[in-house]
Amino acid sequence: MKKLLLICTCLAFTYITNAQTQDKKWNIGLHGGATQSNTDYVNDFYKGHMPFYAFGGLSVSRYLGGHFDLSLLATKGKVGYSTIYGRTSQDFTTTSLNARFHLLGPNTPVRPYLFVGGGVMIFDKNLDIKKSTVDYITPSYGVGVNFKMGPTVMLNIQETFLNSSEDKRDGVVKGGNDSYLMHMVGLTFNFGKKKDADKDGVADRNDKCPNTPAGVAVDKTGCPLDKDADGVADYLDKCPDVAGVAALMGCPDKDGDGITDAEDRCPDVAGSLAMKGCPDTDKDGVADIDDHCPDTKAGYKVDAAGCPMDNDKDGIVNEDDRCPDAAGPASLKGCPDTDGDGVADIDDRCPAIKGTIANKGCPEMTVEEVKKITEIASKIFFENNSDKLKVASLVQLDELTTLLKKYENANLLIGGYTDSKGTDAYNLTLSQKRTESVKAYLMSKGIMESRLSATGYGETLPIADNKTALGRAKNRRVELKTSY
Template sequence: MKKQILWLACCLTTLTAFTQTEEKKWTLGVHGGLAQYKGDLGNGFYQTDQASYAFAGINVSRYLNNYFDLSLAFSRGEVGYTDHSSVGTALNPNHFLARHNSGNIAVRFHFTKPTAVVRPYLMAGAGLVWYESVFSLQKEHFVFSLPTVGGGFSFQFGPVVSLRLQESFLFTNADHIDGVTAGGDNDMELYHTVALTFNLGKQKDTDKDGVPDKKDKCSDTPTGISVDEFGCPIDTDKDGVADYLDACKDIAGLPSLAGCPDTDMDGITDKDDRCPTVFGPKELNGCPDSDKDGIADINDKCPGTKTGYKVDGNGCAIDTDKDGIVNEEDLCPELAGELVFKGCPDTDKDGISDKEDRCPTAKGSIENKGCPEIPKLDVQKITLIAGKIYFETNSDKLKLISNSALDDLADILKRNQSVNLTIEGHTDSDGDDAYNITLSQKRTESVKNYLISKGISEERLTPVGYGETKPIADNKTNAGKAKNRRVELKTSY
């Protein structure tokens, strides 16, 4: 027992650490105290007429939050009891002495936060007790202490060491450690514990600048940056921009410009501003551009250029075709033309610019969009051709007899490139209205597709189906119905 007390004293005088906090979540402690017994021989809890049995051990705990932590404790010592009211025999002993080794895990609930000087707490958990085969025991025993409950007080000695006073009750599942089982009471132990707890951590320094977070007013300083006593980066010119971010660290400037000055307040630092005393845009290195053509006034040879006009390197509006009309006003900027046609040429001199002339190499009229009038003979042929277009009964399929007439129509359209053609389809009144509309439309599409196959541009052809909505004869007679089943071809420019 003297050796155990000496070992405890050495531990208490050689270990130092820090108080457990959220920053320092692990603590290591040493503890010691007295163990008392309660069981079949009697109740020694809080009794002073019994011999004192000491124990000692170590403990470790893990911070969970401001009020809870998890503790694991290991203890080694002795426990015993003597019933002074009776005389013991071999069969009925009145005393026992055992050496125990216990391990207990418990959750502690603290009533105050870690910053409090005094922290009362309650604890509950479970453990395992190993009784060695010495003294009163002839063989070793392993028993459970379930539950283990208790409470105590933690006293904080500043930011370094804490002292704990604790009472813990071990309710074991054994009834034979004291050598008596007749009473039916399981063996129990009470630990009166004094402990010193020590933290294994250190003060948190998130940014690794040598200033603890509690004192650090700039806790996000990058690694390797020189800081002042408060952990903030050094700012030589006192402009609010730290030296490591300050492009002009010896001259007070603006935070938005990395600590450099901007005399004309145009957003460009004086050291990069070609015109540092005159407001100007960044893309022109800080120089003004009065006509907004992208050329700084100091380089602009045509300072009055209209806004939005593209200019050359001298600030003058571009005239690609060199016809005296700048591109923004020239409808044909790649071709030299005349002012009257806004820069476009008129090759056939018919008063219509090539840009608008459907027949730019042949004189025509404005009505025909610059193309010559379609010959009257061709107009007559188109009218005759319309009456020679036939379809299979109730079908949009062209009869073969129609091909010759449509070939002639294609030739006429090729000769007269300015002419557009509208193909109108009509039916008689037989059948459903919707069906007749659909049939007439499909028939005009068939004519259109045939002409396209002969080389006529689709843009020149407009198919329209009218069904029975535009009769030219009485649908009550067969002759009238025959006239109403027709295709009409109309030209336009």
């Protein structure tokens, strides 16, 4: 008996080191107490003058649910009787399997319970009263209570009633079968392997977050800690002490622009990532906080201060400046006017000589020079019925060349006319050829073709009567007009 108790004690204390009451399904208990008998003689339970004998026991229980478990109880000791001849006792061993119903849940410190079951009682073999040593317990039942003393240790008190299948252990067969009462007290220990898949110290059955990564601190429910209660676990939260948004890994974003306050130059005003969280009202690439010209027109290039570029520093921004790299007045849209004639150099055909706007910056011909051109036109002659210039005409055209070179901006219109002799088609062709001859000669003297325009009008537009020789002579003519 002593050896059995020692072995059970060692086993119990071995399991206690790794056990937790709520998570461990198995329980082992060490018990002791006293027995009483209720037989055919004057015996009764709970009477102080009735015989009490000691016993020891071992129990093993299996958790079935919040209020149920199954318990196997084995005891060894003595049981005694009072007879007309005095008291007698005998050694016995019991084994019973009981279903227990706990009135309170597993987390309560005090857990009363009821139980019922059955088993066997084995008595000494040397009894003369009854040769059979085995009686059946039909049934066993009773009440008990467990007091939680720690995570795995409980104090157990139990009253066990054993109803025997026989009525001869006291030597008398009379009335009902014999019954026994065991007053029992003991210590029980919970053990077993706790299921904790993610190794966070919270059993799977209580773990609301069963897939927590290894090494992450968790709360009582097994979920990762979230100090700022923003829904982002501390181990994933870049700002664990300040509530933020999940999209920014738990960091705050007051203006809701998708940039954390810590990285936002303008945390109270929504902006763009390119502007580091600041707005850019005029979309010029310079944040409003740095922009000295916040109302710049769309598309204008700006400097670091957000103001439109002005390369030539003339007060006119590049986009409005016709000459952004050369300073000029606003009246000429930023272009210079070297000769001061009111025509910008970019448009001035004579930028170094003061002229008129009508002549695109070049000076106008004098009245005398205009008359001279008209006079030259009247002295241009051709061979009869030919477009070949007469030699005397070449001197006049040389003088005309000098004037055209003097006024490089002037263009020359060359018009050719004939009298009415001949067909219209012939006269039109002849007049065109004669103007082309004049144009070709002037070009040979260095006058650009782009300045010369030659048109033959034939016998149209006469200036005299074609019926007279004098009139026909006047109609055979070349007219020269300048334009700009």
